[in-house]
Each structure stands twice: as structure tokens, then as C-alpha cells.
Amino acid sequence: MTVRADGHDSVAVIGFAGRFPQADSVPRLWDALLQGRELITHYDRDQLAxxxxxxxxLGDEQFVGAFGALDDIESFDADLFGYSRREAELTDPQQRLLLECAWHALDDAGYGGFHGDCAVFASTSVSGYLLRHVLGNAAEWAGADQLQLVLGNEKDHASTRIAYKLDLTGPALTVQTACSSSLVAVHLATQSILNGECDLALAGAATVQLPEVPGYQFSKHGIFSPDGHCRPFDESAHGTVPANGVAMVVLKRTDRAIADGDTVHAVIRGSALNNDGARKMGYSAPSHDGQVAVISAALRAADVDPATIGYVEAHGTGTEVGDVIELAALTEAYRRHTDASGYCKIGSLKGNAGHLDAAAGVSSLIKTVLAVREGVIPASINCDVPHPGFDWANSPFTVNTESSPWEAATGPRRAAVSGFGMGGTNVHVIVEQAPESASRPEPRAAGGPRLVPVSGHTQEAVEALSADxxxxxxxxxxxxxxxxxxxAHGRRTLRWRSAVTGSTSAEIAERLRGSRPRLVPKKAALTMLFPGQGQHYPGMAANLYEAFDTFREVFDECTKAADPLAGPTLRETLLGTADPGVAEAAMASTRFAQPALFIVEYALARQLRSWGVHPRYLVGHSIGEFAAACLAEVMSPQDAVALVCARGRLMDATTRAGMLAVRTSEAACEALLPPTLTIAAVNGPSAVVVAGADDDLDSFAADLARQGITTRRLSVERAFHSPFMDPVLDEFREIAEGFxxxxxxxxVISTLTGAPVREYSADYWVRQLRQRVRFAEAAAHAVAAQNPVLLEVGPGAALTGAVQSFATDARPSAVLTMPQPGRQHEAPTALLEAAGVLWESGVDLDLGALGAAPGRRVPLPAYPFSRERHWLDARPSVPQPAVPEPTRAADEGPKAPAPQADRHEPDVLGRVVQIWQRLLGAGDLGPDSDFFELGGDSLTAVRLLAALNRDLGVTLDLTDVLEERTIARQATAIRQLLDSPSARTEDH
Known part of the structure; x- marks a missing residue:
């Protein structure tokens, strides 16, 4: 592999995650390395007892109580990943930790919600959990078939399970080359990226060894240390110490990572892979020739001079033979290119953390990437006197016994990482400092309002992440x-959500700490409500025009079409640049008010649509229906502007009159109404609007007041939707027929008929201008939907308030898009807040499209898993698993005789609950418990079907189980079969 200056053929490390002994994250591991801490836990005899x-x-002098232990390996966020309790208990903790680590690594890279061609190359060590914990608990796994045990514990499924759970469609390959596995996974991942097989790649491994007692049996000339300390390159190096760990990196082509604004921690310049073959003393022995070959091949692939490499993270197991062979191989490979001595530091993570087995290589890579990024080489501890069996004076290498700053003499910092697997598979990787164009920028002040969306699977997770x-x-x-x-771009959207807005870091932080997450039980049914005349004000478009591109483009398009019809005063009034007196007069005029409302509402709706907001219903009140129809592509924006301008001009030419809001029902108002007045709108069960001459309205209001009925005059100067409009209907019809x-x-739900509009015509628009506005009937469609959300697309809160006042069964969420008059400067924040509330309410939208300015993907605090104990305690003896009958592999244990006399057992519901509990390991279950929400899958469904048919004496189909997802519905289906003479029951 050759590398050009633009990084086109190199691979960037853009994210990572891991858990290590005494360090539950990568940052904590790095802190420990800088402090020179040993992370091995040492147990004295009392602690072992x-x-x-x-x-x-306890009495064995050869037993060494030392182990690199991981904390809390028993726990797992099963619900987040869709595991049932029983499935989680039967799954190797290596698979579970690897899955959590993959989630965190993608989050760290800013690709947490990535669905696509992301490869997974992963490894695990041997499953001690299966041997000592699962098979040792025959009673617990008796209800599982062999396939379930295989899927949860065989190494084959480590990578494909991650790909399935995270919806990743690139290559998914489990890599097994002993302790070089995870670095081999990195090599294969880089090749997969460069070959175009994937856009991203995850590479890593998990090792969870489960000794009965923490420690190991030491034997002379074995691989384990006699004193519980690993001493790479030291004269006292006599072995390593076993340890647990899990780590993964996220990789991407460097040029694409830079172009996409990813955080590039370092780049992989090149790598190489080979095997020793038989050129060594034995199968488990290292090979000098094999190591020389792989190191030389990696240098060629990276096309770098080894004189520019300042650090080597060695395999460095601290064994008598292995260290010397490794040092000699490195020296021979480097001496082919340079005569310089002592310029390259060498170290090994194993001195700190022990031997992580399958996870060793990727953990060493992460250490090296951080060293290259930060310009610091951590100390390689436990090396007091460098091994005398090696000629250090004539070698390029020196052990880095103290943490030291690292400034490359020329060019970028470069390092190398080795991984040598027992059995002979060797890998060597060359790492380079990130290009200058990908360096991390200094934090800058936020410009303009930002929407900060936070989601999680539980309320507690959202609150914890918000605080972090x-x-x-x-x-x-x-x-x-x-x-x-x-x-917005790099985290998954989960069911508990919280969104805050702010323009400064301090403002956002304060709101994050005070936020209250909301649960989204189901997808929302969104209705966009477009208000009519009465809520508009001068300058209402100004700040939206400055802040949002789509709003600005649509506004320009519409005002350009309106200029010949309404004049430039309309645009100036909406943008707040007109003389205040002129602007107030314009907004008081129907001629200007109607096109002004249309333009702002339609531009707002288009802005929301550009963010991926898709409404189920559109409801427009009077003039608002034009914006709804235009958004529904009934006509072009230019035609809609022309028609609205004509409508406003003609209505403005009618005789001056007024409108009166009356707090009573339509029927009661009809009974009290004098013949000189007309009901113009019905906005709710107790909200009507009456139109007519001013004197008549005043008289009617006084009469109603004496009867205790509340009224309010509207700030309009015409009697819309009344006989006062009759003189202009013919001319408006003639104009409308031209489109x-x-x-x-x-x-679109019509406020003329209260029903969905099938098609529009000139006649429709004429009747819509003249006849009664039936807003309440139209809005009833929105209220009747499940999880209704109302969005007022335009100024004011009149429509959402009206709907909420009569929505008695389920008060819908109401969201406003614009601030009140006098607070126009808050309009961008108000619109972003509206988007945030929509998202919190379950409305789908494209969070990534909401950014007011471009940003970068940066590492953020890790998602706080809600981990619970899912663990089978080890048993002293390991029984041999029974082999199930081939024809009944899905059955739940021994086949019981089918029920005879009690086939009409009344407690069918209770029997179904028991079967679910046995299969899923679930505790409290109710009639509405959902099989798939509890972690059930197709495999478990087959076993559930067999158990229900056998225990209850029926013959359900698989579709019955898959479609009747709850306990209650399955119980009902079973009762119907039991009670029906022609049921599909077994012939007993």
C-alpha cells in the first residue's frame, strides 16, 4: 500500500472504546499509562480464601494470585439490545461486552446511528462461561435448544451478532489467530475499507477468562510469571499475567474522514500479515524469520523509512525467549534501512495490564494511537534492567522506562504495533500522526441557536447522559x-428523548441539567395547522429569513411573485424594513395580510419539510388552507401567491364590518342569532365566530353578556365568510378558473366540509371564501389519531389552543413555531424548539438537517448503559448436555402427555404466562406483555409454539405466535381453539 499526501490510501482511526483491568474506558486507561500504574490485581491468601x-x-506454593480482572462482567443492558433475560443469561459475556463496546466505539466516532456498509472484524477467546456456568446449570438451560447455546457462545457469532444488533451491512468476519486476533482484525478491516467493501469498519476483540479462583498455576519455563508481574524486556522477565479486556476501533478512509469532518486520532499507513509456517522450534514457539518478514512487509506497505518511526509497541509478553526473539527481529528488519542506534523507544502494554489474549493487539493499537496523537510515550513499566541477552547498544531501540514527550524531528510522528499469535500468525501495523487538515480544532463559541438532542432507552440514561x-x-x-x-448525526434515536436549545455553551449546559426526558410510546400522528387572519404582525419573517436557508429561498420566491400584485411594501413589512407606520397599516389591511400569512406559513412549512417533518394531516383555517394546499402540491407557489393576492384584494374591497368570537355552541348561537348576523366559523364545541356590521355585533354582544355568555371582538375590519363577501364572488371565481x-x-382536511379534500377547483375556493369555516370538524381528524401532535405553522397559538380545549379523551401535544409579537428576535430559537418538541413527541425528523452551521463529529461522553445482572453462577461439576430428539429440537424439555380431561383448563392465561417466563426468563408479566419487546425472536418463537401446542393440547401455527404478540391475545387464540368443535386441536 502506498500513501499519497492527501491520505487517499491510508485508513483513519476515528473512534474507539474499551474496558480494561482497573480502567473502564479508554481515557482512564490512558491516564493510568501516563501515571505508570500496574493494573493487575494481586490477591493474598486471605483474599483468596x-x-x-x-x-x-491456598496451600499450593506454585499458585499465583494475580489476574487482570474486569469489573461487573455479569451485567448487561439486555433490554436495549433486544435480548430476553433468559437469552442474556445463556450468552457468553464476551459477546455481550463486545456488543456494548461496538456501540460505544461507533458513538465515539460519531456514527452511532450508522446503518449501512460498516464491516465488523472481531474476536473472542475460548468461552469459559459456556463450560463452567451454562453447562454447569443444567436446570437453567434445559429449556433451551442446542442452537440457542451455540449462537450465544460459539466464536463464529461474535461479529455477525454485532452486525445484526446494530444493523451493519458490511462484511462481518470473526477472526481467530490466538493472541494476534484483534490486530489481525485491524489489518483485515483496513484492507476491506481500501478494497471498497465497506465505508466504515469495526475491529476489536473481547477476552473474558473465568478462572475458578483469580490467578494461575505457575510452572518453570511456562508462559506465566512466577510473581504476578509482567516485565517486558527486563532481565527478570519470566512470563506474563493473564488478564481480561475488551476493545474496538472504528476505521474509515482518511480522505473521506477529513472530508466528512470526522475526528481523526491517527492514521494507519500500512500493515502486513503472515505466518511462521514450520520455521521454528515448535508450534507454540515464536519465529525470528517470520517476524522479520512481517515487519519488513509492513514497512514496504506503508512506504516509510524506519528511521522516522519513533516508537514501537511490541508484542512484549515478558517471556524469557519471546522478548529476545522479538527484539532481534525488529533490529534485523530496521537495520536493512538505517544504522542509527537508540533513537526508537519500545514498550508493551502487557507490563501494565497483563496479557489480554485476543484483545491484546487492538488494546496496544489504541495505546499507540493515543501516544501518536498526544505526543507522549507512556512508560513501559516493570523494566528496571534491560535484558542483558540483547545487544541494546547496537540496536535502534531503547526501552521507554519513563513517560516522555514526543516531538518528531521531521515530519509526522510515526509508530508501529506488533501482534504475534501462538501458532504463528504475525501482524505488524504502522501508525502515523493525523494530517494537519484533520487536527482537532480548538473549542469555539456557539454561533446562533443550536438544538441539542439527547435520547436513551431509559429515562435514567437520558438524564445521566445529559448531565455528562x-x-x-x-x-x-x-x-x-x-x-x-x-x-444529531452520530447517535441513535431511542424512545426516551430530551431536546434543548441555546446559543452559548453555558445556556445549553444549564438547560441540559434542567431537562426532563419524555417517553415516546409510539410514532406520532402530526397535524400541521395553518392559522387564518388575526395573528400576524410586522417583521414576523425577519429573523427566520436570516437564520434558515429553505425559509429564505421560499420567501424570496413567493415575494418575487407577489411584488407585481401587492407591491414591495409586502416584503419590506414582513422583513421589518418598512416604516413602522406603513407596516402597521399594511398588516391591518386584508390586501396585505392574506398574502403575508400565506408566504410566511408556506415558507415555514417548507423549512420544516426540509428537516424531514412529514405530517399526516394538513388543516388550514380560512386563508391558511392555501398554504396547506400549496404544501400538498395542489398548485405552484407562484399560482398560489397570485390567487391569494387576488383574494385579499377583493375581500379588502368589501364593505367594512367585523367579527365577534362567542363562547357558546353552534346550535345555541344559531338560536340566539339575529337575521343581520352570520356564523362565520365553528372553531370548537363552544367556540364560534359571528360576522356582520359593527353596530349589529355590538348589540348582539350586549345581549349575550346579559345572559352570561362571553364574547370578544376580533381585530379585523371585514366580515369574512358572510354575505358581505357576496359582491366579489363572481370576480374571484373568474380569477380562480384561470389556474x-x-x-x-x-x-388536506377541508375546513369547508370537515372531510379530506379529493380535488380542488375554482368552485371550491369560491365556496371556501364565502361559507362557514368548519375548523372543529376538520381538526377532529387530528384528535382521533393515536398519539396526536398539533403543530401551529404560523403566528400565534389560536388553532392549537382551540383543539386542545375540545380534545377531552387525549389532550394532544401542541407545538408553536413562532414567538409572540415584539419577540421576533427569538424566532430562530422558537422554530428549533418546535423541532425539538416534535422529536420529543415521536415525530420523525432529520436531526442532521437542523444544524444552523456546519460542525464536526467529535468524541462525546459514552452512552450510560442500564446494566443489570444476567448471570448463571458456576457449578462445581459440569454435566454432559442431553442431546434433544432431532424431530423435537424446539421443544421445552421432556415431552409431557397432552392434556386430556383438563383440555378446557380455565387458567389458559396463567399457563401462557408460565411458558413465557420459562422461555424468556422474564419476571413480572402481564396480559399486554409483548413477545418481541421482551427480546423474543424467530428462533424463540418456534420454541414458544412447540411449548404452547404441547402443554395446552392445541395446534397453533407459527403465524399465530408471530401475529398474536401479547400474552392476552395468544391466550384468546388458544381458548378459541379449545372451545371450538372444529378447532385445530390434536385428536386425543
């Missing part, structure tokens, strides 16, 4: 714009 060590172990994010902003270690960008109308592409 407290852990249940038998006397044979606020802390990062308060520390000043992340830019608010980059945080908003990363959360072409298409069938609505979205569902």
Missing part, C-alpha cells in the same frame, strides 16, 4: 456546535 479458594489452592454532556460544556472541552452536530389544480399529494 474469602473468594472461596479451596485448601488445595453539560459537564463537558462547562469544562470547555467541547464546542457546543460540534456537540449538537455529533448528537390549474392537481390532486393533493398530502392529506
Amino acid at each position: 474469602a473468594l472461596g479458594a479451596p485448601e488445595a489452592v 454532556l453539560a459537564g463537558r460544556l462547562e469544562e470547555g472541552t467541547v464546542d457546543a456546535g460540534d456537540m449538537a452536530h455529533t448528537l 390549474r389544480y392537481r390532486k393533493p399529494r398530502l392529506r
